[in-house]
């Protein structure tokens with residue numbers, strides 16, 4: 011038996027896909043460990059907007075903090091109030107394990123939360139399980155060169171989960187949600203921080219964490235023409251566009267699309283690396299992808315060691331023909 | 347402003363690290379300054395070159411880690427403190443005990459900082475060996491200081507020599523946030539903030555004369571229990587299939603995802 015608490019992060023009026031993956035994994039664990047309970051922590055200016063979705067993915071109980079400080083877009087930095095809100099919820103919920111989605115929001119606060127509630131933390135794990143009184147997890151370390159098998163004991167243990175580690179699935183038999191409101195007061199003046207400006211990169215495309223297919227551009231994509239080819243391929247596949255550091259440095263792609271050790275972790279069904287050399291730090295963010303297709307004009311590029319299928323060729327020649335082939339095959343299949 | 351940069355010595359992830367009975371053997375590889383800490387040092391040094399101030403460095407690690415401090419001094423830091431753990435206790439920084447290190451490390455560093463005067467503690471966003479990214483926020487919490495993680499730019503807020511606030515740009519999942527933060531504070535830096543300078547001969551020679559203060563401390567006790575059981579190789583992929591001409595297999599994999607639209611002209 012284990013009391014599981016998940017942090018459901020919200021963005022643009024929805025619960026993030028990664029939070030739903032966290033919730034779905036907890037449901038699997040609860041199924042194996044009879045008598046386990048799954049609660050969700052939600053921190054928002056309007057928590058009830060998310061209750062239905064939380065129940066649908068398996069939450070039985072929700073601990074809600076309601077405050078305008080959590081309105082979107084934010085008017086104050088979120089780190090300090092979020093740490094306080096989660097510490098308050100954990101005190102009420104008394105969980106054995108708290109599982110959080112390992113995005114930038116959680117990365118900024120996990121250490122502070124661990125210290126505040128004297129809990130051990132297992133950050134950025136790629137899998138985890140709850141045994142009697144302990145959490146066992148696997149963490150990619152050394153720039154994802156190795157996997158560390160780690161174990162932590164505590165009341166609770168904090169775990170943050172990497173994107174794409176488990177599939178998000180709905181609960182076929184959702185139970186009615188019990189709602190607990192947790193009191194919260196935060197004085198922004200004492201946080202020592204004032205938000206001056208939020209800069210939003212113009213992307214508007216599909217979110218990297220939500221996509222089944224990711225089209226990732228590297229430094230080989232060196233101009234507008236190359237970018238248009240990437241966009242055309244992504245649109246055709248309903249794919250999200252990611253980028254390597256080399257591509258971000260050209261200024262053609264926004265920094266929020268960076269994939270790798272510094273950037274995001276993605277594990278789509280198919281990852282298409284185009285004009286990317288395959289540096290360790292890039293591979294660290296995409297090695298969990300199920301199928302990898304790499305296009306590079308250098309047949310010896312390291313990226314081919316991390317690929318399922320390789321195409322050695324100039325992307326400016328390969329992509330137009332590749333896109334054409336996909337359109338042909340795609341329309342044939344669709345018309346059958 | 348006075349910056350103190352927290353730096354860690356880590357095995358070079360690009361060097362030959364091998365697995366031996368569940369441990370990582372780093373003996374064949376070389377030890378280097380954690381890349382994110384190099385960016386933190388560069389960011390701090392560039393800031394003080396522009397606005398005035400000074401940069402110091404602190405490292406917790408074994409005696410051999412001194413060369414990493416020398417590197418930061420060669421980049422332009424004025425002095426350094428080298429914290430070593432006494433009685434052969436496993437120092438945070440040893441392998442495979444690196445991973446439980448964040449709690450211990452934050453504790454050791456916070457004890458140190460309680461006796462220091464500074465405006466900004468600059469850390470790297472994560473250590474390249476543990477990939478934990480916990481220490482900076484833990485340190486800020488232990489010291490009761492404001493914290494911003496994953497900074498990509500450091501500016502001074504307001505004019506005048508006395509400007510005592512920092513303007514930090516942070517990369518979030520979707521947005522960048524530009525935030526004014528009071529000092530003293532803690533920031534953790536992304537490598538996307540700047541490219542660290544390569545020390546020149548003058549810097550390297552000068553660094554030999556700069557002071558490194560060695561402090562011996564005991565390993566903190568009673569910390570939450572995180573244990574590494576063993577390490578394992580990252581599962582590799584089967585050998586790549588290089589495709590020719592029509593790239594049939596790759597096209598096949600992608601066809602189910604093709605959006606149905608008007609058929610190709």
Ligand SMILES: Cc1cc2nc3c(=O)[nH]c(=O)nc-3n(C[C@H](O)[C@H](O)[C@H](O)COP(=O)(O)OP(=O)(O)OC[C@H]3O[C@@H](n4cnc5c(N)ncnc54)[C@H](O)[C@@H]3O)c2cc1C
Nearest residue numbers: 228229230254255256270271272273285287291292307325
């Ligand atoms: C601490 C640290 C963290 C880092 N974090 C990240 C991270 O999160 N993400 C990341 O991506 N990088 C990261 N990096 C940088 C990383 O080490 C590499 O420098 C970077 O990934 C290189 O990007 P790239 O492959 O696009 O560019 P390059 O290495 O320059 O490779 C370009 C590739 O494109 C190919 N090419 C060129 N023209 C064409 C063409 N016309 N058609 C086909 N192929 C072509 C070339 O053969 C080459 O292989 C990090 C580095 C450090 C030190």
Ligand SMILES: Nc1ncnc2c1ncn2[C@@H]1O[C@H](COP(=O)(O)O)[C@@H](O)[C@H]1O
Nearest residue numbers: 352353406469470472473478479480481
């Ligand atoms: N042994 C250490 N000595 C000094 N600073 C450290 C040490 N370990 C970690 N840090 C700092 O904390 C950051 C994050 O480390 P970690 O939490 O281990 O990923 C590093 O980039 C350093 O700035």
